[in-house]
Amino acid sequence: MLLNRDDWYDISRDLDWTLSYVDEEVAFPQCWTGKRAIPDEAWQAWDEPFRVSYRDYVRVQREKESGVKAVGDAMLRAGVYQKLDPAHVAAAHLHMGTTCMVEYMAVTMQSRFCRFAPTPRWRNLGVFGMLDETRHTQLDLRFSHDLLRFDPRFDWAQKAFHTNEWGVLAVKNFFDDIMLSSDCVEAALATSLTVEHGFTNIQFVALAADAMAAGDVNWSNLLSSIQTDEARHAQQGFPTLQVLMEHDPQRAQQAIDVAFWRSTRLFQTLTGPAMDYYTPLDQRKMSFKEFMLEWVVNHHERILADYGLSKPWYWDKFLHSLENGHHAMHLGLWFWRPTLFWKPNAGVSKAEREWLNEKYPTWEENWGGYWDQIIANINAGRMDLTLPETLPALCNVTQLPLGSAMSRHDLEPAVSVYEGRTYQFDSDISKWCFDLDPARYAGHMNVVDRFIAGQIQPMSLAGGLEWMGLTPDVMGDDAYGYRWAAEYAPAMAD
Amino acid sequence: MTVFDVEDAASLEPNLVGPVIRSGALAEAVIEAVADDNPGADVFVVDRDDYVRIHTAQTCRLTRASLELRLGRPLPLAALEMDMPSFAGRLRTRTEEYLWFYQS
Ligand SMILES: [Fe+2]
Ligand SMILES: [Fe+2]
Numbered sequence: 287m288l289l290n291r292d293d294w295y296d297i298s299r300d301l302d303w304t305l306s307y308v309d310e311e312v313a314f315p316q317c318w319t320g321k322r323a324i325p326d327e328a329w330q331a332w333d334e335p336f337r338v339s340y341r342d343y344v345r346v347q348r349e350k351e352s353g354v355k356a357v358g359d360a361m362l363r364a365g366v367y368q369k370l371d372p373a374h375v376a377a378a379h380l381h382m383g384t385t386c387m388v389e390y391m392a393v394t395m396q397s398r399f400c401r402f403a404p405t406p407r408w409r410n411l412g413v414f415g416m417l418d419e420t421r422h423t424q425l426d427l428r429f430s431h432d433l434l435r436f437d438p439r440f441d442w443a444q445k446a447f448h449t450n451e452w453g454v455l456a457v458k459n460f461f462d463d464i465m466l467s468s469d470c471v472e473a474a475l476a477t478s479l480t481v482e483h484g485f486t487n488i489q490f491v492a493l494a495a496d497a498m499a500a501g502d503v504n505w506s507n508l509l510s511s512i513q514t515d516e517a518r519h520a521q522q523g524f525p526t527l528q529v530l531m532e533h534d535p536q537r538a539q540q541a542i543d544v545a546f547w548r549s550t551r552l553f554q555t556l557t558g559p560a561m562d563y564y565t566p567l568d569q570r571k572m573s574f575k576e577f578m579l580e581w582v583v584n585h586h587e588r589i590l591a592d593y594g595l596s597k598p599w600y601w602d603k604f605l606h607s608l609e610n611g612h613h614a615m616h617l618g619l620w621f622w623r624p625t626l627f628w629k630p631n632a633g634v635s636k637a638e639r640e641w642l643n644e645k646y647p648t649w650e651e652n653w654g655g656y657w658d659q660i661i662a663n664i665n666a667g668r669m670d671l672t673l674p675e676t677l678p679a680l681c682n683v684t685q686l687p688l689g690s691a692m693s694r695h696d697l698e699p700a701v702s703v704y705e706g707r708t709y710q711f712d713s714d715i716s717k718w719c720f721d722l723d724p725a726r727y728a729g730h731m732n733v734v735d736r737f738i739a740g741q742i743q744p745m746s747l748a749g750g751l752e753w754m755g756l757t758p759d760v761m762g763d764d765a766y767g768y769r770w771a772a773e774y775a776p777a778m779a780d
Numbered sequence: 781m782t783v784f785d786v787e788d789a790a791s792l793e794p795n796l797v798g799p800v801i802r803s804g805a806l807a808e809a810v811i812e813a814v815a816d817d818n819p820g821a822d823v824f825v826v827d828r829d830d831y832v833r834i835h836t837a838q839t840c841r842l843t844r845a846s847l848e849l850r851l852g853r854p855l856p857l858a859a860l861e862m863d864m865p866s867f868a869g870r871l872r873t874r875t876e877e878y879l880w881f882y883q884s
Contacts, residue, residue, distance in 0.1 A: 292875050335871040342858040349862055491865050495830035506830065510802055513865035571828060585868050588794055592870065592882045
């Protein structure tokens with residue numbers, strides 16, 4: 287008779303050995319375990335919510351893979367990609383360029399769990415997480431490879447992280463920190479809990495729903511299939527949080543509050559514009575803010591409260607940012623479109639603008655005037671005025687432009703001086719992150735710091751674009767070739 | 781017990797727990813099985829076309845027996861994962877039963 291998994295699981299997950307040839311600290315150095323003062327016995331309370339056996343894992347993953355492959359092959363045969371709306375496809379270019387290599391970074395992080403996590407139970411689950419992230423990397427590469435013949439932008443799935451494109455550098459900066467350089471405990475809090483349990487749902491489930499409505503069955507199905515792995519391996523974060531809440535709750539609160547803000551800013555850059563501007567109007571399920579309320583404010587925050595965590599101290603500012611940050615980022619992305627490797631849709635036709643004002647009552651007041659000026663310049667044939675000549679000052683934590691976190695009225699400087707150097711931030715929340723642990727961020731030069739230091743030559747926008755690796759075949763421009771602005775032209779207004 | 785179709789998830793009570801399933805036959809079977817396994821509880825269904833939230837308040841139980849009955853074929857609970865990109869609440873997974881819950 288075959289044993290039931292429940293009968294042998296408790297024994298198998300505690301398989302461990304007593305070290306005799308090396309010291310514990312040598313085999314499991316603090317810098318990678320992150321145990322600090324938490325006693326060894328404490329980890330016996332580490333109990334995974336989502337049990338996995340290798341046998342089940344292989345069977346289930348095999349089914350997932352054949353499902354994704356079958357859908358992908360059918361959609362390729364049907365030529366679905368070529369029929370998609372040009373505004374929507376930018377969301378897929380943006381995703382593959384900024385996410386594929388993050389999946390690969392996650393392989394390294396999960397491998398660290400396999401090797402250095404403070405309990406064999408967690409090390410065991412890290413193996414599955416590592417295989418999951420290998421799968422995600424390969425899925426993104428295969429998807430992009432299949433579509434490369436239709437658009438060279440898919441090359442950026444592999445290429446992006448070998449360039450200095452500023453948005454990619456912002457993404458890389460965050461994940462270098464919380465995936466590649468964090469010990470197991472901190473990675474569990476910042477990545478497993480905050481990014482994987484909280485924020486990736488916004489891209490991989492909610493945006494996937496928009497993509498499905500837009501007819502992009504292949505990409506949507508790939509995203510939600512990936513997230514079925516994330517939902518499982520993100521659970522590695524909760525038993526770790528449980529142990530921390532017993533022994534060092536303040537560390538948990540702080541690590542999660544920092545990661546929560548940095549994730550907010552990142553998803554305002556990636557998912558916010560994709561949902562509220564790139565998804566064609568009649569295919570939008572909900573606004574970015576509504577999806578964030580569903581997935582992050584309700585779904586994610588409720589379980590953190592269940593473990594005894596408080597909301598971040600900056601909660602009201604976060605809600606204010608939720609009204610504004612991604613609109614500011616979108617305006618900046620579109621204006622600095624030659625610095626992108628995708629073609630952003632302006633998304634401010636009259637009908638789209640009505641939708642934006644309905645979803646965000648302060649939209650017109652904050653952002654309408656800027657767009658009116660851009661529209662007037664387009665209709666006057668002054669395209670030169672719609673394009674940048676310089677680069678925006680960037681935050682030394684998020685790497686995103688100053689002025690892009692809140693409304694257009696929230697522009698008071700946030701500055702810290704550390705060891706003689708002045709650092710600037712997009713908000714007092716980012717400044718708070720820096721001040722908690724300045725050595726962690728200090729010394730790094732953002733794109734504009736490097737520009738001013740003369741590391742980017744020639745010192746012009748053209749020099750900057752070349753340094754960022756942007757070639758004419760992928761360089762960003764308006765998704766619809768500015769045709770949407772015509773309805774605002776004076777001749778049509780009367 | 782009643783199954784409610786809900787449009788605005790934000791207006792729901794904050795203690796809802798349970799799976800989020802990709803739309804399709806499995807989601808339909810999970811709705812029915814959750815209704816079977818949580819007698820007396822209201823089942824809240826939020827259908828976003830591509831995914832469906834299937835939730836009850838405070839605890840949500842799903843057994844393999846009910847799921848297989850409603851699906852009409854054998855399906856180990858571990859295979860639920862194939863179409864479950866997310867879930868709300870804490871989770872306890874055993875061969876015959878999944879339980880989503882909040883402690884407080
Ligand atoms: Fe992943
Ligand atoms: Fe992951």
